[in-house]
Amino acid sequence: NAGVTQTPKFRVLKTGQSMTLLCAQDMNHEYMYWYRQDPGMGLRLIHYSVGEGTTAKGEVPDGYNVSRLKKQNFLLGLESAAPSQTSVYFCASSQGHEQYFGPGTRLTVT
Amino acid sequence: KQEVTQIPAALSVPEGENLVLNCSFTDSAIYNLQWFRQDPGKGLTSLLLIQSSQREQTSGRLNASLDKSSGRSTLYIAASQPGDSATYLCAVRHNSGNQFYFGTGTSLTVIP
Numbered sequence: 001n002a003g004v005t006q007t008p009k010f011r012v013l014k015t016g017q018s019m020t021l022l023c024a025q026d027m028n029h030e031y032m033y034w035y036r037q038d039p040g041m042g043l044r045l046i047h048y049s050v051g052e053g054t055t056a057k058g059e060v061p062d063g064y065n066v067s068r069l070k071k072q073n074f075l076l077g078l079e080s081a082a083p084s085q086t087s088v089y090f091c092a093s094s095q096g097h098e099q100y101f102g103p104g105t106r107l108t109v110t
Numbered sequence: 111k112q113e114v115t116q117i118p119a120a121l122s123v124p125e126g127e128n129l130v131l132n133c134s135f136t137d138s139a140i141y142n143l144q145w146f147r148q149d150p151g152k153g154l155t156s157l158l159l160i161q162s163s164q165r166e167q168t169s170g171r172l173n174a175s176l177d178k179s180s181g182r183s184t185l186y187i188a189a190s191q192p193g194d195s196a197t198y199l200c201a202v203r204h205n206s207g208n209q210f211y212f213g214t215g216t217s218l219t220v221i222p
Contacts, residue, residue, distance in 0.1 A: 031208055042114075042199070042214040050208055058209060090153060097142060097161075099201070099210060101154040 004102035012108045013081045021076040023091030031094040032074040036087040081109045112137045116213035131185040133200035141203040148197045190220045
């Protein structure tokens, strides 16, 4: 039982490049979330999903897209990376009560 | 929009002390509140979850309380140890919707 895993752990992008972050959970949770964590600002919700095939915007969705084609996977895409998207990205899953977090992806956009 | 505040932002205590971390929220219509621990460069580890109908939860040396009417929760750590050094975050989930709102955390240092 791996819990919540994230791929990759680190990535450096140039401005304008695209990439996809993968989150996978093996707990059969309905809800999945993508957050970003920046110094002094806490965790902010980017997008979330309440079930397979559904997505919804969170607090800071601009510049990101998501997909939940399979219940266990939640993908976060950056179509044209900007330096303002330099951050640590966390994925979480929940069955409605407690949240479980992945180890994070550290992304730097130069 | 729910605002979650954690004060102080940083706290330093000698080993063995009992301490209290604070979390306040602006909207009392919450579904639950969760306390997390985050070590540097790591993800969040769940410590305690309090449902809105509960007043407190305990796990080992940790005790979390919830007062919905005043919009406050506290995390009590007994007999602190250097291994307790980390950032502690609280998050609340509103009654309606599926979003969690996080505080910015309290960075705790326990000095041997």
